[in-house]
Amino acid sequence: MRVSVDPDRCCSSGQCVAAVPEVFDQSEDDGVVLLVLPLPPAELRSAVRTAAAICPGRAISVQES
Amino acid sequence: MTTVEPIDAITFPAPRGGCPFAPPPAYQEALERPVSRISLWDGSHAWLVTRHEDVRAVMGDRRFSADARNAGFPFLSEGRRELAAESPSFIRMDDPEHARYRRMLTGDFIIKRVETLRPEVQRIVDDFLDRMTSHHPPADLVAEFALPVPSLVICMLLGVPYQDHDFFQERSRILLRNHSTAEQVRRARDELSAYLEELAERKAQDPDDRIISRLLARGDLTRSEVAAMSLLLLVAGHETTANMTALSTLALLRDPVQLARLRKDPTLIKGAVEELLRFLSIVQGGTVRVAVETAEIGGTTIAAGEGVICMLSTANRDGSVFASPDELDVGRDARRHVAFGFGVHQCLGQPLARLELQIALETLIRRLPGLRLAVPAEQIRYRTDAAVYGVEELPVAW
Numbered sequence: 001m002r003v004s005v006d007p008d009r010c011c012s013s014g015q016c017v018a019a020v021p022e023v024f025d026q027s028e029d030d031g032v033v034l035l036v037l038p039l040p041p042a043e044l045r046s047a048v049r050t051a052a053a054i055c056p057g058r059a060i061s062v063q064e065s
Numbered sequence: 066m067t068t069v070e071p072i073d074a075i076t077f078p079a080p081r082g083g084c085p086f087a088p089p090p091a092y093q094e095a096l097e098r099p100v101s102r103i104s105l106w107d108g109s110h111a112w113l114v115t116r117h118e119d120v121r122a123v124m125g126d127r128r129f130s131a132d133a134r135n136a137g138f139p140f141l142s143e144g145r146r147e148l149a150a151e152s153p154s155f156i157r158m159d160d161p162e163h164a165r166y167r168r169m170l171t172g173d174f175i176i177k178r179v180e181t182l183r184p185e186v187q188r189i190v191d192d193f194l195d196r197m198t199s200h201h202p203p204a205d206l207v208a209e210f211a212l213p214v215p216s217l218v219i220c221m222l223l224g225v226p227y228q229d230h231d232f233f234q235e236r237s238r239i240l241l242r243n244h245s246t247a248e249q250v251r252r253a254r255d256e257l258s259a260y261l262e263e264l265a266e267r268k269a270q271d272p273d274d275r276i277i278s279r280l281l282a283r284g285d286l287t288r289s290e291v292a293a294m295s296l297l298l299l300v301a302g303h304e305t306t307a308n309m310t311a312l313s314t315l316a317l318l319r320d321p322v323q324l325a326r327l328r329k330d331p332t333l334i335k336g337a338v339e340e341l342l343r344f345l346s347i348v349q350g351g352t353v354r355v356a357v358e359t360a361e362i363g364g365t366t367i368a369a370g371e372g373v374i375c376m377l378s379t380a381n382r383d384g385s386v387f388a389s390p391d392e393l394d395v396g397r398d399a400r401r402h403v404a405f406g407f408g409v410h411q412c413l414g415q416p417l418a419r420l421e422l423q424i425a426l427e428t429l430i431r432r433l434p435g436l437r438l439a440v441p442a443e444q445i446r447y448r449t450d451a452a453v454y455g456v457e458e459l460p461v462a463w
Binding site: 011012013014015017018019021026027028029030031032050053054056057058 | 124125167168171172174175176177178398400401405406407408409410411412413415416419
């Protein structure tokens with residue numbers, strides 16, 4: 001699985017950070033998404049899919065390999 | 066002979082049915098159709114969108130504007146039209162104007178920063194609970210706990226003196242009532258704006274490290290812009306969480322099985338709060354938009370200049386997303402709910418709301434094992450006339 005984020009679409013809801021803090025973080029200044037782990041290990045993938053599904057800005061893309 | 070239900074059968078606001086926690090039956094029946102027509106107080110009509118997928122589609126699509134200055138914008142009441150008329154806050158703007166203001170505040174509501182408030186919020190929750198239980202039952206959980214907790218927290222974050230709470234709570238209640246007249250809303254808004262502009266004036270002279278002072282220190286905002294942003298945060302910051310706290314308590318008291326599950330396993334609290342947000346969906350009028358370009362939703366063409374009401378409460382009971390949607394289940398994964406809206410306008414303060422609700426409900430359940438209603442359930446009065454649903458009072462004993 002490869003994750004990518006689009007900071008321009010991010011509206012800083014923080015839901016991705018709440019869902020998978022190992023993979024996503026937020027900028028201290030404006031809360032915009034920071035991608036920590038673009039290639040998440042198997043045990044985090046289901047949570048990453050949830051984060052992508054609930055992102056209000058549809059800023060998270062998940063490419064399943 | 067059978068009668069055919071006319072297309073324009075739904076009138077806003079539709080009455081609630083037998084269950085005080087369920088959306089009005091007319092909205093729930095609308096889930097059977099992709100979109101419906103709904104008639105508003107001023108005789109105008111809008112599209113009613115009820116399904117989860119369609120609500121997310123509208124809220125995530127820039128062809129649907131939140132800017133009430135656009136022709137055809139649907140107002141849910143006379144007061145709501147008045148509220149949007151002058152110095153609108155950024156919830157009634159589109160990007161990039163909206164994003165400019167919002168990004169000035171997002172740093173204050175990132176998960177990590179909100180999490181640092183946990184000990185302070187816990188202390189506030191414990192304090193109000195101590196005070197409530199220092200006298201003999203019954204107590205009104207709304208006035209003594211559910212309202213003061215988030216009110217004090219948002220005052221602390223903004224730098225607003227909490228001792229003025231009666232002043233702004235009364236006026237924010239007027240702003241959010243469906244039957245408030247334009248005149249009542251204008252007066253309440255003007256008084257609140259004047260109060261916040263005067264406060265900003267004082268903060269400019271004598272700054273602290275709270276949000277109002279920091280907005281002023283940027284140097285690129287006028288006093289009235291700062292007042293408009295503070296007004297939004299102040300009203301949104303306590304009405305919603307206060308009503309969620311009280312209504313959640315009532316829903317749990319009326320569902321002893323779910324309450325017992327939560328009591329037995331406090332680690333369920335985070336998920337339980339998401340489920341309560343879904344199940345109760347207190348923003349009962351939903352969210353409103355106007356099409357600024359022609360768009361298709363659920364197979365229906367919506368023309369530019371037509372209004373849309375996204376019913377969050379029915380989207381949160383859409384059986385294609387949530388199994389047994391009319392059941393409260395504190396163990397389910399309810400995170401796909403749209404109780405905070407969806408798209409670029411999704412609630413800015415949601416991490417704070419979650420923190421407050423988790424702490425308030427967990428503490429209430431843990432500290433008051435004998436918590437119960439102090440009146441028959443039929444006597445409880447609901448806020449059917451307000452933008453944010455809840456209970457007027459919640460008399461409890463323990």
